[in-house]
Amino acid sequence: MDTLDDLVESTRGPRAGILEGIRFHNGVANSRELRQYGDIPSGVYHFKTLVEQEIIEETGQEHGGRGGPATVYELTDLGEKVADELLGESGGMSTIAELEKQLDEQAERIEDLVDAYNDMADLVEEIDARTEDL
Structure with a gap:
Protein backbone atom coordinates (compact mmCIF):
# COMPACT_ATOMS: atom_id res chain seq x y z
CA MET A 1 0.00 0.00 0.00
CA ASP A 2 1.20 3.50 -0.80
CA THR A 3 2.12 5.86 2.02
CA LEU A 4 0.28 9.13 2.46
CA ASP A 5 3.28 10.96 0.99
CA ASP A 6 3.23 8.67 -2.07
CA LEU A 7 -0.48 9.28 -2.58
CA VAL A 8 -0.05 13.03 -2.22
CA GLU A 9 2.79 13.00 -4.74
CA SER A 10 0.75 10.99 -7.26
CA THR A 11 -2.29 13.24 -6.81
CA ARG A 12 -1.11 16.33 -8.66
CA GLY A 13 -2.50 18.11 -11.70
CA PRO A 14 -5.97 16.97 -12.79
CA ARG A 15 -6.33 14.59 -9.83
CA ALA A 16 -5.69 17.41 -7.37
CA GLY A 17 -8.29 19.41 -9.30
CA ILE A 18 -10.81 16.63 -8.73
CA LEU A 19 -10.20 16.69 -4.97
CA GLU A 20 -10.41 20.48 -4.87
CA GLY A 21 -13.63 20.36 -6.91
CA ILE A 22 -15.23 17.87 -4.55
CA ARG A 23 -14.38 20.13 -1.62
CA PHE A 24 -15.68 23.17 -3.50
CA HIS A 25 -19.01 21.39 -4.00
CA ASN A 26 -19.34 20.71 -0.25
CA GLY A 27 -17.92 17.21 -0.34
CA VAL A 28 -20.03 15.60 -3.08
CA ALA A 29 -19.85 16.30 -6.81
CA ASN A 30 -20.61 14.58 -10.08
CA SER A 31 -18.09 14.09 -12.87
CA ARG A 32 -19.70 16.78 -15.04
CA GLU A 33 -19.38 19.40 -12.26
CA LEU A 34 -15.81 18.36 -11.57
CA ARG A 35 -14.80 18.62 -15.22
CA GLN A 36 -16.27 22.12 -15.38
CA TYR A 37 -14.64 23.14 -12.12
CA GLY A 38 -11.15 21.88 -12.74
CA ASP A 39 -10.93 21.61 -16.51
CA ILE A 40 -10.50 17.84 -16.11
CA PRO A 41 -10.01 15.96 -19.40
CA SER A 42 -12.87 13.82 -20.63
CA GLY A 43 -12.71 10.13 -19.88
CA VAL A 44 -12.49 8.30 -16.60
CA TYR A 45 -8.76 7.66 -16.22
CA HIS A 46 -8.11 10.14 -13.41
CA PHE A 47 -11.34 9.24 -11.63
CA LYS A 48 -10.60 5.48 -11.87
CA THR A 49 -7.10 6.00 -10.51
CA LEU A 50 -8.40 7.93 -7.50
CA VAL A 51 -11.08 5.29 -6.87
CA GLU A 52 -8.49 2.48 -7.09
CA GLN A 53 -6.27 4.35 -4.63
CA GLU A 54 -9.33 4.66 -2.34
CA ILE A 55 -9.03 8.45 -2.32
CA ILE A 56 -12.53 9.00 -3.73
CA GLU A 57 -15.53 6.72 -3.99
CA GLU A 58 -18.48 6.51 -6.34
CA THR A 59 -21.72 7.18 -4.49
CA GLY A 60 -24.27 7.18 -7.30
CA GLN A 61 -25.37 8.60 -10.63
CA GLU A 62 -27.06 11.88 -11.53
CA HIS A 63 -29.04 12.54 -14.68
CA GLY A 64 -29.19 15.98 -16.18
CA GLY A 65 -27.81 18.02 -18.98
CA ARG A 66 -26.61 16.48 -22.19
CA GLY A 67 -25.19 13.01 -22.43
CA GLY A 68 -25.58 10.09 -20.11
CA PRO A 69 -25.67 10.06 -16.35
CA ALA A 70 -22.79 11.60 -14.42
CA THR A 71 -21.10 9.58 -11.69
CA VAL A 72 -21.22 11.15 -8.23
CA TYR A 73 -18.03 11.10 -6.15
CA GLU A 74 -17.03 11.98 -2.64
CA LEU A 75 -13.78 11.88 -0.69
CA THR A 76 -12.99 8.87 1.48
CA ASP A 77 -11.36 9.33 4.90
CA LEU A 78 -8.02 8.70 3.20
CA GLY A 79 -9.00 11.18 0.49
CA GLU A 80 -9.65 13.83 3.15
CA LYS A 81 -6.11 13.30 4.45
CA VAL A 82 -4.63 13.51 0.96
CA ALA A 83 -6.68 16.65 0.23
CA ASP A 84 -5.55 18.22 3.52
CA GLU A 85 -1.92 17.60 2.57
CA LEU A 86 -2.39 18.90 -0.98
CA LEU A 87 -4.74 21.78 -0.40
CA GLY A 88 -4.35 22.58 3.28
CA GLU A 89 -7.05 22.34 5.92
CA SER A 90 -9.06 25.12 4.25
CA GLY A 91 -9.48 23.10 1.07
CA GLY A 92 -7.59 25.44 -1.19
CA MET A 93 -10.56 27.58 -2.18
Whole structure:
Protein backbone atom coordinates (compact mmCIF):
# COMPACT_ATOMS: atom_id res chain seq x y z
CA MET A 1 0.00 0.00 0.00
CA ASP A 2 1.20 3.50 -0.80
CA THR A 3 2.12 5.86 2.02
CA LEU A 4 0.28 9.13 2.46
CA ASP A 5 3.28 10.96 0.99
CA ASP A 6 3.23 8.67 -2.07
CA LEU A 7 -0.48 9.28 -2.58
CA VAL A 8 -0.05 13.03 -2.22
CA GLU A 9 2.79 13.00 -4.74
CA SER A 10 0.75 10.99 -7.26
CA THR A 11 -2.29 13.24 -6.81
CA ARG A 12 -1.11 16.33 -8.66
CA GLY A 13 -2.50 18.11 -11.70
CA PRO A 14 -5.97 16.97 -12.79
CA ARG A 15 -6.33 14.59 -9.83
CA ALA A 16 -5.69 17.41 -7.37
CA GLY A 17 -8.29 19.41 -9.30
CA ILE A 18 -10.81 16.63 -8.73
CA LEU A 19 -10.20 16.69 -4.97
CA GLU A 20 -10.41 20.48 -4.87
CA GLY A 21 -13.63 20.36 -6.91
CA ILE A 22 -15.23 17.87 -4.55
CA ARG A 23 -14.38 20.13 -1.62
CA PHE A 24 -15.68 23.17 -3.50
CA HIS A 25 -19.01 21.39 -4.00
CA ASN A 26 -19.34 20.71 -0.25
CA GLY A 27 -17.92 17.21 -0.34
CA VAL A 28 -20.03 15.60 -3.08
CA ALA A 29 -19.85 16.30 -6.81
CA ASN A 30 -20.61 14.58 -10.08
CA SER A 31 -18.09 14.09 -12.87
CA ARG A 32 -19.70 16.78 -15.04
CA GLU A 33 -19.38 19.40 -12.26
CA LEU A 34 -15.81 18.36 -11.57
CA ARG A 35 -14.80 18.62 -15.22
CA GLN A 36 -16.27 22.12 -15.38
CA TYR A 37 -14.64 23.14 -12.12
CA GLY A 38 -11.15 21.88 -12.74
CA ASP A 39 -10.93 21.61 -16.51
CA ILE A 40 -10.50 17.84 -16.11
CA PRO A 41 -10.01 15.96 -19.40
CA SER A 42 -12.87 13.82 -20.63
CA GLY A 43 -12.71 10.13 -19.88
CA VAL A 44 -12.49 8.30 -16.60
CA TYR A 45 -8.76 7.66 -16.22
CA HIS A 46 -8.11 10.14 -13.41
CA PHE A 47 -11.34 9.24 -11.63
CA LYS A 48 -10.60 5.48 -11.87
CA THR A 49 -7.10 6.00 -10.51
CA LEU A 50 -8.40 7.93 -7.50
CA VAL A 51 -11.08 5.29 -6.87
CA GLU A 52 -8.49 2.48 -7.09
CA GLN A 53 -6.27 4.35 -4.63
CA GLU A 54 -9.33 4.66 -2.34
CA ILE A 55 -9.03 8.45 -2.32
CA ILE A 56 -12.53 9.00 -3.73
CA GLU A 57 -15.53 6.72 -3.99
CA GLU A 58 -18.48 6.51 -6.34
CA THR A 59 -21.72 7.18 -4.49
CA GLY A 60 -24.27 7.18 -7.30
CA GLN A 61 -25.37 8.60 -10.63
CA GLU A 62 -27.06 11.88 -11.53
CA HIS A 63 -29.04 12.54 -14.68
CA GLY A 64 -29.19 15.98 -16.18
CA GLY A 65 -27.81 18.02 -18.98
CA ARG A 66 -26.61 16.48 -22.19
CA GLY A 67 -25.19 13.01 -22.43
CA GLY A 68 -25.58 10.09 -20.11
CA PRO A 69 -25.67 10.06 -16.35
CA ALA A 70 -22.79 11.60 -14.42
CA THR A 71 -21.10 9.58 -11.69
CA VAL A 72 -21.22 11.15 -8.23
CA TYR A 73 -18.03 11.10 -6.15
CA GLU A 74 -17.03 11.98 -2.64
CA LEU A 75 -13.78 11.88 -0.69
CA THR A 76 -12.99 8.87 1.48
CA ASP A 77 -11.36 9.33 4.90
CA LEU A 78 -8.02 8.70 3.20
CA GLY A 79 -9.00 11.18 0.49
CA GLU A 80 -9.65 13.83 3.15
CA LYS A 81 -6.11 13.30 4.45
CA VAL A 82 -4.63 13.51 0.96
CA ALA A 83 -6.68 16.65 0.23
CA ASP A 84 -5.55 18.22 3.52
CA GLU A 85 -1.92 17.60 2.57
CA LEU A 86 -2.39 18.90 -0.98
CA LEU A 87 -4.74 21.78 -0.40
CA GLY A 88 -4.35 22.58 3.28
CA GLU A 89 -7.05 22.34 5.92
CA SER A 90 -9.06 25.12 4.25
CA GLY A 91 -9.48 23.10 1.07
CA GLY A 92 -7.59 25.44 -1.19
CA MET A 93 -10.56 27.58 -2.18
CA SER A 94 -13.81 28.63 -0.61
CA THR A 95 -16.74 26.26 -0.81
CA ILE A 96 -20.01 27.19 -2.47
CA ALA A 97 -21.60 27.59 0.98
CA GLU A 98 -18.82 29.96 2.08
CA LEU A 99 -19.14 31.99 -1.12
CA GLU A 100 -22.93 32.17 -0.73
CA LYS A 101 -22.48 33.41 2.84
CA GLN A 102 -20.03 36.08 1.65
CA LEU A 103 -22.45 37.09 -1.09
CA ASP A 104 -25.31 37.42 1.42
CA GLU A 105 -23.12 39.53 3.72
CA GLN A 106 -22.11 41.77 0.83
CA ALA A 107 -25.74 42.16 -0.26
CA GLU A 108 -26.68 43.25 3.28
CA ARG A 109 -23.78 45.73 3.32
CA ILE A 110 -24.91 47.15 -0.03
CA GLU A 111 -28.45 47.59 1.32
CA ASP A 112 -27.04 49.45 4.34
CA LEU A 113 -24.97 51.70 2.06
CA VAL A 114 -27.97 52.43 -0.18
CA ASP A 115 -30.04 53.37 2.89
CA ALA A 116 -27.24 55.64 4.15
CA TYR A 117 -26.93 57.24 0.70
CA ASN A 118 -30.68 57.88 0.54
CA ASP A 119 -30.62 59.42 4.03
CA MET A 120 -27.78 61.73 2.97
CA ALA A 121 -29.61 62.67 -0.24
CA ASP A 122 -32.69 63.58 1.83
CA LEU A 123 -30.55 65.78 4.09
CA VAL A 124 -28.96 67.53 1.10
CA GLU A 125 -32.42 68.24 -0.34
CA GLU A 126 -33.55 69.60 3.02
CA ILE A 127 -30.48 71.85 3.27
CA ASP A 128 -31.02 73.06 -0.30
CA ALA A 129 -34.64 73.90 0.49
CA ARG A 130 -33.66 75.85 3.64
CA THR A 131 -30.87 77.79 1.95
CA GLU A 132 -32.70 78.50 -1.30
CA ASP A 133 -34.12 81.80 -0.07
CA LEU A 134 -30.90 83.07 1.52
